[in-house]
Amino acid sequence: MATNTGFSLAQRAEARLERFGSQDATWFEGQWHGAEDLAARARSAAGGFARLGVRPGDRVVLFMANCPEVGIASEALWRAGAVVTPALFLLSDDELRHVLVDSDAVAVVTTPEFVDKVTAAAGDLPVVVVGGDGGSLTFAELESAPELGIAPRTGDDLAVLLYTGGTTGRSKGVALTHSGLDAAGAAVAAVQEPGLVVGLLPLPLAHAYGLLLSVSNYHVDRAKRAVIMRWFDPAQFLSLTEQHGVQSTAFVPSMLQMLLDQPLEKHDLSSLRIVSSGGAPLAREVAEEFERRVPTAQIVEGYGCTECSSLISAQPRGARRLGSVGKPVPGADVEVVDESGQRFPAGQPGEIRVRGSVVMQGYWKNPEATAEAVRDGWFHTGDVGTFDADGYLYVVDRIKDVIIRNGFNVYPRDVEDALLAHPEVTGAVVVGRPDPRIGEEVVAYVTLTAGSALLPADVVAHAKRHVSAAKYPREVHILDEIPLTNVLKADRKALRNGLRS
Secondary structure, eight states: OOOOOSOOHHHHHHHHHHHHGGGSEEEETTEEEEHHHHHHHHHHHHHHHHHHTOOTTOEEEEEOOSSHHHHHHHHHHHHTTOEEEEOOTTOOHHHHHHHHHHHTOSEEEEOGGGHHHHHHHHTTSOOEEESSTTSSBOHHHHTTSOOOOOOOOOTTSEEEEEEOOOTTSSOOEEEEEHHHHHHHHHHHHHHSOTTOOEEEEOSOTTSHHHHHHHHHGGGOSSOOEEEEOSSOOHHHHHHHHHHHTOOEEEEOHHHHHHHHTSOGGGSOOTTOOEEEEOSSOOOHHHHHHHHHHSTTOEEEEOBOOGGGTTOSEEOOTTOOOTTSOOEEOTTOEEEEEOTTSOBOOTTOOEEEEEESTTSOSEETTOHHHHHHHEETTEEEEEEEEEEOTTSOEEEEEEGGGOEEETTEEEOHHHHHHHHHTSTTEEEEEEEEEEETTTEEEEEEEEEEOTTOOOOHHHHHHHHHHHSOTTTSOSEEEEOSSOOBOTTSSBOHHHHHHHHHO
């Protein structure tokens, strides 16, 4: 669990500003914003929040697409001692209302295009809507207040309340502390390659991964220029990389797959050095294909989850091991265990569990779920993994995604990797279909290259040559595209539901 450092993220931001000033800058939609100007707006916005009645410990929801105001609002709320509560702008009205109600939010910060949606979701709730002409208060009015100093906070105080995707029911609020996020951000900065000055962020800042990368910038030992995309668009990503000489970026695997469908060779991507991948397992074939087509770039895969401040392991600097998710970072003790909690030796798969400063304080107002997830001080991730002899961690699959066919455990990722080895298969998701005779049958959904004449039987035949008889899919569906969740992960739940309907 988090430890009391007595140092808040607002203080980290202030220390960063004192060291680098406007050497740091952020580009967004054609305009550069100096760090000193952004910080001044955050100080005034903190005063605006205080004037609204926002007090230390209050939750304030941010419902915004990526823009500079996300960072301004976050730092302003931390200065005021409040708890940033991000909500992805793709949420439905019902999902947003659940976040507002469950968090007991006192305000929502949004942008003009979402004011109507926020107002509808809020209904009769006593929340103040900030941002846009239709809100209770515009950004300009919020920032017209006198600057506010930093409210005293400790490392154990909440910094962020981040709601999970809710794939197994209503989303739960994950309570993350200042010290936990700070430790995770420091660990990211520690493994970054030196000399990388220009970074591009296509990830939602409302997602745990995007939040982690933002906090990590407080610890980077050099001035940086950040390019922010409002939302990810593959063609725009390529254009911005050329325009700004982008050296580093971060994706979830589905984004990399989208880029592989673009004419990469027609763009000058020679500035690109490091591509971080996280949020879901990355197929080795996708990584190798991207590096073949963009030879200056190296993909480094890490591993984390919302409950662990989005970071558990990362590739050591200069010692990447492709296929693994690196080694545990400082602040994360990691073990692979059996159902009784006995630690497995290297090479044997089991559940990954974590303890340390990066682990959440708990699920918001949900002690039962917290007790189920955190046992004897260890957070149980629900992921299956294994260590190699050198201490590198490999994530095999989600426990709940494991298919049990005729008594054999089938890990979907093993089958997906085999399918993606076919040159005409561009995407693959494997799920289990209930079967009264054998328990579950292995079913694959695939997407193909343009013009491919591949048939389901051809995909099955390919799989039979690459995986055992217990694993290969007996049923294959060819799709135009794989359905994705709001955070661009394959939507296994939707595919499973389709099989049951």
